[in-house]
Amino acid sequence: MSKKVVVVCGSPRIGGNSEILADAFIRGAKAAGHSVKKIRLAEKKVLPCLGCSYCSDNNLPCILEDDMNGLYPEILGADVVVMASPVYYFGFSAQLKAFIDRLYGPDVKGNIFSAENSYLPHKECALLMTAAEKNKEVFDLPVMHFQQIFSRWFMWANRGMVLVSGVSESGDIKGHEKLNDAYDIGRNL
């Protein structure tokens, strides 16, 4: 079955290591016949959540008027949502974190604040991350964060994580063996 796949690239560095990792995943997903949309948050204006409760009070996605309006239908219509991000200070990039927080609107839509009743339909997900440090513990916090948000809270099925340490300058990841792991996750969706 052909799936709709959305890959959210959270790095401000266009064509950087995490996007190269995302592109390997995309090649695999396309080889398997899935349709893929890549979203570079660096090219989008996605403001941080205001915590104003407009979404839960009004049964509407968000009071903020920015590019997230166009991204909501993409995310809600996807079968698979993949997050690609550099590690920034032991977490996601601010761009990706802002995007995730803005899912609060569809998550709590209808004033029902529990994972079981989330209005975000169940999906599949995956995590692709890069970091400069060689120490793999650099991924501990973002991996836990990803699992808590997407597996435990949204209850999306985790199809895999590829974590590449020791890549600093843009393009350092080229030729890395873990690009094959990202390809395989896409190929086996």
Ligand SMILES: Cc1cc2nc3c(=O)[nH]c(=O)nc-3n(C[C@H](O)[C@H](O)[C@H](O)COP(=O)(O)O)c2cc1C
């Ligand atoms: C603001 C900032 C914070 C970073 N924090 C970390 C960090 O905590 N640990 C780490 O190993 N690398 C850190 N890095 C390095 C990036 O994670 C690394 O260069 C990554 O491969 C960049 O991916 P990109 O090319 O997709 O942006 C940081 C880089 C920046 C610019």
